[in-house]
Each structure stands twice: as C-alpha cells, then as structure tokens.
Amino acid sequence: xxxxxxxxxxxxxxxxxxxxxxxxxxxxxxxxxxxxxxxxxxxxxxxxxxxxxxxxxxxxxxxxxxxxxxxxxxxxxxxxxxxxxxxxxxxxxxxxxxxxxxxxxxxxxxxxxxxxxxxxxxxxxxxxxxxxxxxxxxxxxxxxxxxxxxxxxxxxxxxxxxxxxxxxxxxxxxxxxxxxxxxxxxxxxxxxxxxxxxxxxxxxxxxxxxxxxxxxxxxxxxxxxxxxxxxxxxxxxxxxxxxxxxxxxxxxxxxxxxxxxxxxxxxxxxxxxxxxxxxxxxxxxxxxxxxxxxxxxxxxxxxxxxxxxxxxxxxxxxxxxxxxxxxxxxxxxxxxxxxxxxxxxxxxxxxxxxxxxxxxxxxxxxxxxxxxxxxxxxxxxxxxxxxxxxxxxxxxxxxxxxxxxxxxxxxxxxxxxxxxxxxxxxxxxxxxxxxxxxxxxxxxxxxxxx
Amino acid sequence: xxxxxxxxxxxxxxxxxxxxxxxxxxxxxxxxxxxxxxxxxxxxxxxxxxxxxxxxxxxxxxxxxxxxxxxxxxxxxxxxxxxxxxxxxxxxxxxxxxxxxxxxxxxxxxxxxxxxxxxxxxxxxxxxxxxxxxxxxxxxxxxxxxxxxxxxxxxxxxxxxxxxxxxxxxxxxxxxxxxxxxxxxxxxxxxxxxxxxxxxxxxxxxxxxxxxxxxxxxxxxxxxxxxxxxxxxxxxxxxxxxxxxxxxxxxxxxxxxxxxxxxxxxxxxxxxxxxxxxxxxxxxxxxxxxxxxxxxxxxxxxxxxxxxxxxxxxxxxxxxxxxxxxxxxxxxxxxxxxxxxxxxxxxxxxxxxxxxxxxxxxxxxxxxxxxxxxxxxxxxxxxxxxxxxxxxxxxxxxxxxxxxxxxxxxxxxxxxxxxxxxxxxxxxxxxxxxxxxxxxxxxxxxxxxx
Numbered sequence: 007x008x009x010x011x012x013x014x015x016x017x018x019x020x021x022x023x024x025x026x027x028x029x030x031x032x033x034x035x036x037x038x039x040x041x042x043x044x045x046x047x048x049x050x051x052x053x054x055x056x057x058x059x060x061x062x063x064x065x066x067x068x069x070x071x072x073x074x075x076x077x078x079x080x081x082x083x084x085x086x087x088x089x090x091x092x093x094x095x096x097x098x099x100x101x102x103x104x105x106x107x108x109x110x111x112x113x114x115x116x117x118x119x120x121x122x123x124x125x126x127x128x129x130x131x132x133x134x135x136x137x138x139x140x141x142x143x144x145x146x147x148x149x150x151x152x153x154x155x156x157x158x159x160x161x162x163x164x165x166x167x168x169x170x171x172x173x174x175x176x177x178x179x180x181x182x183x184x185x186x187x188x189x190x191x192x193x194x195x196x197x198x199x200x201x202x203x204x205x206x207x208x209x210x211x212x213x214x215x216x217x218x219x220x221x222x223x224x225x226x227x228x229x230x231x232x233x234x235x236x237x238x239x240x241x242x243x244x245x246x247x248x249x250x251x252x253x254x255x256x257x258x259x260x261x262x263x264x265x266x267x268x269x270x271x272x273x274x275x276x277x278x279x280x281x282x283x284x285x286x287x288x289x290x291x292x293x294x295x296x297x298x299x300x301x302x303x304x305x306x307x308x309x310x311x312x313x314x315x316x317x318x319x320x321x322x323x324x325x326x327x328x329x330x331x332x333x334x335x336x337x338x339x340x341x342x343x344x345x346x347x348x349x350x351x352x353x354x355x356x357x358x359x360x361x362x363x364x365x366x367x368x369x370x371x372x373x374x375x376x377x378x379x380x381x382x383x384x385x386x387x388x389x390x391x392x393x394x395x396x397x398x399x400x401x402x403x404x405x406x407x408x409x410x411x412x413x414x415x416x417x418x419x420x421x422x423x424x425x426x427x428x429x430x431x432x433x434x435x436x437x438x439x440x441x442x443x444x445x446x447x448x449x450x451x452x453x454x455x456x
Numbered sequence: 457x458x459x460x461x462x463x464x465x466x467x468x469x470x471x472x473x474x475x476x477x478x479x480x481x482x483x484x485x486x487x488x489x490x491x492x493x494x495x496x497x498x499x500x501x502x503x504x505x506x507x508x509x510x511x512x513x514x515x516x517x518x519x520x521x522x523x524x525x526x527x528x529x530x531x532x533x534x535x536x537x538x539x540x541x542x543x544x545x546x547x548x549x550x551x552x553x554x555x556x557x558x559x560x561x562x563x564x565x566x567x568x569x570x571x572x573x574x575x576x577x578x579x580x581x582x583x584x585x586x587x588x589x590x591x592x593x594x595x596x597x598x599x600x601x602x603x604x605x606x607x608x609x610x611x612x613x614x615x616x617x618x619x620x621x622x623x624x625x626x627x628x629x630x631x632x633x634x635x636x637x638x639x640x641x642x643x644x645x646x647x648x649x650x651x652x653x654x655x656x657x658x659x660x661x662x663x664x665x666x667x668x669x670x671x672x673x674x675x676x677x678x679x680x681x682x683x684x685x686x687x688x689x690x691x692x693x694x695x696x697x698x699x700x701x702x703x704x705x706x707x708x709x710x711x712x713x714x715x716x717x718x719x720x721x722x723x724x725x726x727x728x729x730x731x732x733x734x735x736x737x738x739x740x741x742x743x744x745x746x747x748x749x750x751x752x753x754x755x756x757x758x759x760x761x762x763x764x765x766x767x768x769x770x771x772x773x774x775x776x777x778x779x780x781x782x783x784x785x786x787x788x789x790x791x792x793x794x795x796x797x798x799x800x801x802x803x804x805x806x807x808x809x810x811x812x813x814x815x816x817x818x819x820x821x822x823x824x825x826x827x828x829x830x831x832x833x834x835x836x837x838x839x840x841x842x843x844x845x846x847x848x849x850x851x852x853x854x855x856x857x858x859x860x861x862x863x864x865x866x867x868x869x870x871x872x873x874x875x876x877x878x879x880x881x882x883x884x885x886x887x888x889x890x891x892x893x894x895x896x897x898x899x900x901x902x903x904x905x906x
Binding site for chain 1: 492499582
C-alpha cells in the first residue's frame with residue numbers, strides 16, 4: 007500500500023497562501039505536535055457556524071456536508087443553552103447521586119433493544135472502543151479481535167492496535183485479524199452474507215490455531231473507513247452469530263452511524279437485524295461536547311464492573327449529560343430520523359441521475375445521510391481514480407461545499423451532512439458536485455502526492 | 457493485599473437512606489454499569505455549586521476540600537462565559553486553521569521549560585497518559601514502563617495496565633515494573649534520592665535481563681495514590697537520569713499536581729528540579745470541561761507525528777480551547793499559585809498544631825494545596841488505621857466538609873481543595889477535622905469492610 011493515508015490535506019508549498027494564513031501555519035507547526043494535519047489543499051478557516059453553514063473571516067459561506075459531530079447543525083442554540091444552564095448550576099461527577107445522570111441513562115438505554123440494558127459513559131469514541139475491548143476481553147477470557155480490512159476505531163493504544171486504517175507504521179496487535187468486506191471485494195449482494203461469514207469463521211480458526219480465543223468482532227454498522235459500505239442490510243448476521251457461538255462478543259461501533267444517521271434506525275446495527283453485545287457511542291452524542299458511552303448487555307457489563315474500577319473523571323459529569331439529553335430530546339422531537347431518510351433519498355436519487363451524465367461516477371451508496379460515491383470508471387487506474395476524487399473534493403471546497411475522501415484506495419467521496427439538512431442544501435450540494443465533475447472533466451488534473 | 461480498593465463508598469444496606477435516595481440508587485444500579493461507585497457511606501447529592509461550596513437539595517452547604525477538577529471553584533462564571541461565548545460562535549476542529557488553537561498552544565507551552573516545546577491535545581488525563589506511552593514506546597523503541605507501587609494513571613487499556621492501584625484483578629502489563637517510594641518505605645529523607653535511584657536502576661536491570669528495553673518512567677510529580685508523597689523535593693532526580701541514560705523517556709503525570717496546585721510552581725516536576733521528556737495534563741485544565749494534553753520535547757513528538765496519524769475528534773476543538781484559555785488567564789491574573797502556597801502553609805500549620813492534641817494524626821505532608829494526613833499511631837494495626845481514616849472522612853462529610861482517603865493502606869486523608877480557598881475555608885476545615893477526631897476518639901468506631 008503506497009496510498010497516502012490522508013490524501014485530502016494541505017502540503018507546504020503546493021499553493022501560495024495569503025500571508026495571514028502562511029504565518030498562522032508556521033506558528034502552528036512550531037508548537038503543535040507533528041501528528042496534526044490540515045484538511046484540503048488550501049486549508050479552511052471558519053469564524054462562525056450556524057446550522058448547515060460555516061463562514062470564513064471574509065464572510066464567505068461554506069455548506070457543510072462533511073462534519074458528523076454537529077449532527078443537529080453548528081452552534082445549535084437549544085443544545086448550547088442546555089450546556090450553559092447546567093454549567094451555571096453544577097457539574098457533579100458520577101460518584102455523587104445525580105438524578106439527571108440516571109434519567110438520561112434510562113432515556114438512552116430505552117432507544118436500544120431490551121437486551122442492551124446497561125451504560126457506562128466516556129468522553130470520546132476512542133475511549134468507548136477502548137473500554138468495550140477491555141470489557142470483551144474480560145467477559146470472553148479471549149484476546150483475539152476481528153475487524154474489517156480498513157477499519158478505524160480510535161486513537162488510544164488499544165484502539166489504534168486494531169485500526170489497520172492507520173497504516174503500516176502503526177503496529178497492529180498480534181491478536182487482531184482483518185476480514186475483507188463483500189462490497190470492496192466485488193462480491194454480488196446475493197453472496198455477501200456467506201462471504202462475510204466465511205471470512206469471520208476463517209479468522210476465528212486462524213486465531214484458535216494459535217491458541218488465541220476470540221474476544222470480539224468489532225465493526226462499524228456502516229463500514230465507513232472501508233469506503234462507506236452499507237448493503238445488503240443483514241449481510242453481517244452470519245459473521246455476528248459465528249463470533250457469539252465461539253464465545254466472543256460483538257461490538258457495534260456506532261460512533262458514526264449512531265443517533266439516527268441511517269434515517270431508518272436510531273442505531274446502524276438495527277438495520278442489519280442483529281443485536282450486538284456491546285455498542286460504542288461518540289461523535290454526535292453531545293453535538294460537539296466531548297461525551298461517549300458503551301451500552302451493553304447486563305452479563306458482560308456486570309462481569310467487568312465486579313472486577314475493575316472504572317472511574318472516568320469527566321465522563322457522565324452533569325454538564326455533558328445535560329447537553330446529551332438536549333440532543334436526544336431534539337432528535338426525537340424534531341423527527342430527525344425522518345428527515346435523514348428523506349434527504350438521504352433525495353441525495354441518492356440526485357447522484358444516480360448525475361451518474362448518467364458523468365462517467366466519472368462509478369457507483370453510489372448510502373444509508374440515510376451516510377453517502378459514499380466511487381470516483382473514476384472501472385478502467386481508470388487506481389492512482390488516477392484517487393487523484394480524481396481529490397480533485398473533486400478540492401474543487402467543491404473552492405466552490406464552497408465541504409466533503410472529503412475515504413476507502414482503501416481513497417477514491418470514494420465521503421458525504422456526511424448534519425442531519426438537519428434540507429432540500430435546498432441537498433440541491434446545492436448536487437449542483438456544486440456537478441460543476442466539480444465538469445471541471446475535472448473525467449480526467450485527473452493533478453499528480454498524485456504520496 | 458486485602459484492602460478494599462475504594463473504602464470510602466456507599467454499601468447497600470449499611471445505612472437506612474431516605475426513600476428518595478434509595479429509589480434513585482435502585483434506578484441507578486439498574487441502568488449504569490456495575491463499575492460505578494458512590495462516594496461516602498451516605499452518598500451525597502448536590503444541586504448547586506459555587507466557589508468552594510456545594511449545596512444539597514435541602515439547601516445545606518458542604519465545603520469542598522476534595523475536588524481538584526474545579527480548581528478555580530465550582531461554576532466559575534468567567535470560565536463558563538468563555539465556554540458559552542465560543543460555543544455560540546463556532547466549535548472548529550483541529551483540521552481547520554484556527555488562531556485560538558495556536559494562541560492557546562503557545563501560551564500553554566510558554567509555562568514550561570523551553571525544552572518542552574510541542575503540544576498535542578486530548579480530552580482526558582487518561583487519553584494523555586495513553587498517548588504519552590505510545591509516544592515513549594515509538595521514540596525509545598522500548599516496551600518497559602516503570603511506575604510507583606500504587607500508581608494510578610488512567611482508565612484506558614494501556615493506562616490501566618500500568619496502574620497497580622487498580623488492584624490484582626486488573627492485570628498489569630508484563631512489561632511494567634513497580635518501584636517503592638522512600639516515604640512509605642520509611643527511608644529517611646537524607647537517603648531518599650539514593651533509595652529511589654537504586655529502585656529505578658534495579659527495575660531497568662530487571663527489564664533488560666528479559667530483553668526488554670525501558671520505554672518510560674511514568675510518575676506523578678506528587679505521588680498521589682501512593683499516599684500524597686512529596687518530599688524531599690528533588691528525590692526523583694537520580695531515577696529520572698537513570699531512565700534517560702538508558703534511552704527511556706520520563707513522563708511527568710501532572711494531571712493532579714499541574715496548573716499550580718503545589719503553589720511554588722505551575723508544574724510539579726519543577727519542584728523536583730528536573731525536566732521530563734513528556735508531560736501529561738488533564739483534570740483542572742478546563743475547570744471541568746473535558747480537555748487534556750501531552751506537552752513534550754520536539755524530538756519524540758516529531759518522531760511520533762512522522763509515523764502516526766493522531767486525530768482526536770473533540771480534542772483541541774475551539775470550545776475546549778476557549779475554556780482552557782480562560783482558566784489559564786485566571787490562574788495567571790488572579791495569582792492562584794500565591795494563594796495555593798499561602799493557604800497550603802496555613803493548612804499545614806493548623807494540622808501540625810492539631811497533631812499535638814490528637815495522637816490519631818501520625819504524620820502530615822503537603823505541597824501547596826495537595827495535602828496528605830496519615831491517621832492512626834504507628835502502634836495501631838493497619839486495618840484499624842484504615843477504619844479510623846474512613847471514620848474521619850465520613851464524620852466530616854456528615855459535618856459538611858468533603859475529603860477522602862488514599863495510600864497503599866488507605867489510611868491517609870486526601871485533601872485537595874479548589875485553589876481559590878481562603879483563610880476562612882481553611883479554618884473551617886481545620887475546626888471540622890478537629891471535631892471529627894474528637895468524635896472518633898482515637899479508636900476505630902466501625903468494622904472494616906472488605
């Protein structure tokens with residue numbers, strides 16, 4: 007794999023930037039760790055956000071079709087008021103009795119199948135996956151973890167060690183096995199379930215032959231970093247059952263699909279008709295406030311709790327809980343899922359129509375407002391497809407619409423608007439994308455940067 | 457070790473609670489993971505916080521001498537206003553250009569010795585320690601980690617694996633070695649430095665004999681969970697040098713001592729006259745908002761950044777940065793360190809005076825407003841000392857003052873008031889503690905619960 011691990015980024019010297027920006031980047035590079043990256047060939051800088059829009063210092067508006075944290079829109083006044091009101095009263099920790107903590111925990115758990123009855127709060131999706139892996143290892147007695155080929159599950163040492171998407175330089179755990187997904191492997195949908203189950207069974211066998219029991223199958227219910235693979239619903243069920251039969255736990259990483267992004271369901275795993283053992287939450291839970299959670303079955307959660315003290319200072323503090331509570335209220339009250347479903351359909355239909363005019367669109371996929379668009383025809387060499395996708399993303403950025411790339415070859419557009427987008431936003435997105443495809447003219451206009 | 461790992465907690469059935477509380481606890485137990493604990497024999501419930509004070513639903517005020525997150529006091533209006541103002545404008549992530557991120561990073565790094573010139577933001581102290589361990593392992597090429605005997609460094613899998621304080625049931629990494637501290641080992645201060653260095657050299661040798669290179673010495677600059685061990689300043693220097701000579705990195709865990717708690721210095725390691733390679737920050741950084749950081753030398757930070765993508769969704773977002781920036785401004789403007797130093801002296805002097813009246817005070821230690829008080833005379837059996845400390849803490853809670861216990865034997869009082877406490881609060885704390893010591897009468901009034 008020579009693919010650039012974050013192709014859509016600023017590279018020093020590629021463009022002449024305004025002095026103000028160049029100076030800020032120089033200061034930034036001198037103080038921030040070298041692990042920081044700036045997105046887009048020409049970095050963006052925003053001073054104000056409102057709903058679907060971000061505004062740069064010159065007052066220019068950008069339509070946000072990428073950020074999946076502010077799922078209810080940027081700077082949601084009701085969410086922010088809930089945060090500020092609670093911060094002015096008290097920010098109690100979970101070692102004190104706090105009715106709001108219990109109220110929200112009950113409301114959250116009520117959105118899950120009844121088997122999933124317990125919750126532990128965290129501050130980030132990475133902490134959620136890290137904790138879920140600890141729970142799975144304790145509850146199963148195993149060490150082996152099965153993930154998808156280009157999975158990304160977080161920044162902690164344990165999460166990074168099961169995240170092949172981070173590239174060869176970040177070492178994987180010797181106990182992790184990767185399984186191919188049917189979509190990127192070109193398997194027809196009719197055989198997708200069998201293919202996935204066979205992959206999982208093979209991974210379990212390979213672990214067992216080395217004396218390693220399986221602790222967990224850890225998967226996105228929408229396979230995001232693999233390229234937004236979603237169909238057919240239910241294709242993961244056989245693999246899920248195989249792991250549970252082998253004594254392992256199934257962890258649904260809902261950090262991206264959760265809280266209604268699929269439109270049809272609150273949680274992406276429901277779309278597949280399965281019930282996992284543990285579910286991990288993050289990004290949109292507080293519409294930007296750092297809060298996450300692990301929701302799970304009673305048995306593994308009690309097994310962990312009986313053995314391990316888990317005291318996360320900030321997690322579950324009353325301010326985060328009040329903020330997340332406001333988010334959940336708005337999702338339910340404002341019928342956010344219905345909107346995500348309707349807008350996802352409109353967007354998908356527009357893309358299908360566009361594909362008839364633009365051979366550069368190879369395929370489109372979506373589940374609600376989680377959309378993947380493969381760029382470049384099947385005959386186009388993979389490096390050219392990657393360069394074309396990068397050109398589309400950056401032409402759109404220059405034209406005032408924000409998206410990015412994903413997938414093993416980074417030639418898929420990753421489109422994840424806030425869930426409050428309306429028809430006018432979808433139509434503007436489509437018009438802008440059409441212009442970008444015309445601009446790049448079906449050919450890569452830039453050299454690939456490796 | 458049969459010591460209860462969190463002796464100061466609620467145990468069902470120990471006391472009859474009001475129906476309102478009993479009902480809430482039953483609901484809590486039915487939905488939260490079993491890893492949650494409630495502090496104090498009779499749990500507390502607060503509905504309002506202001507400065508040094510917490511108020512229960514009946515309006516009763518409790519003096520907070522325990523919470524080290526709201527270091528500037530509960531519900532600080534200026535900090536909360538900074539958070540709310542920024543949340544209303546924009547919450548940008550670190551992949552966008554953002555002057556506030558760079559401004560704060562520079563201000564923060566300026567409070568460190570010049571060798572420590574780079575920062576990466578996180579959301580929690582656990583994430584900071586987890587990331588520091590990743591950086592140390594990559595930069596050193598080693599795997600071995602040396603910690604103190606009862607160290608606690610966080611909740612992630614990697615942090616828990618180097619946290620012997622979590623007890624035998626939470627497995628330690630095979631690559632971790634524990635070193636005894638001179639204080640709890642009864643070593644005179646004149647020999648403390650030599651003792652500590654010998655312990656560290658022995659740990660390095662033991663790792664090396666197994667073919668394991670040392671990656672890091674990870675230590676609190678005030679050894680908190682070991683029992684608040686602070687003196688003599690500088691006693692860690694020889695051990696620090698030994699690790700650096702062996703190619704390992706020194707990680708100062710400043711999650712508790714940092715941001716001025718020692719009164720004499722912004723960072724606890726400065727009190728010891730050493731410069732670590734990496735420093736981890738958390739708890740008081742945002743006065744309650746979830747934010748942390750790793751500050752470090754250029755070389756290891758660049759080595760990590762060149763290899764690993766580290767993209768922490770919430771960390772460094774503009775709302776967290778604006779909040780932390782307000783905290784740093786207030787620390788510097790309001791001379792918080794001077795106050796911590798003066799109030800720490802007043803408190804220590806009062807404790808020394810009280811010790812003359814109360815033989816139950818075995819020893820007192822402090823660095824600024826981080827205070828440890830050993831309870832029970834040297835002749836008292838360790839289980840009785842533990843029970844006495846627990847009685848003192850709970851008598852004080854019933855009398856309206858919050859502290860807790862710590863140490864290998866959990867017989868030390870852990871006293872960590874917000875840094876804004878004034879003479880009247882110190883005096884009230886001392887009077888309440890004096891009453892509690894009189895109440896327990898130098899004898900353990902309760903049976904130990906294991």
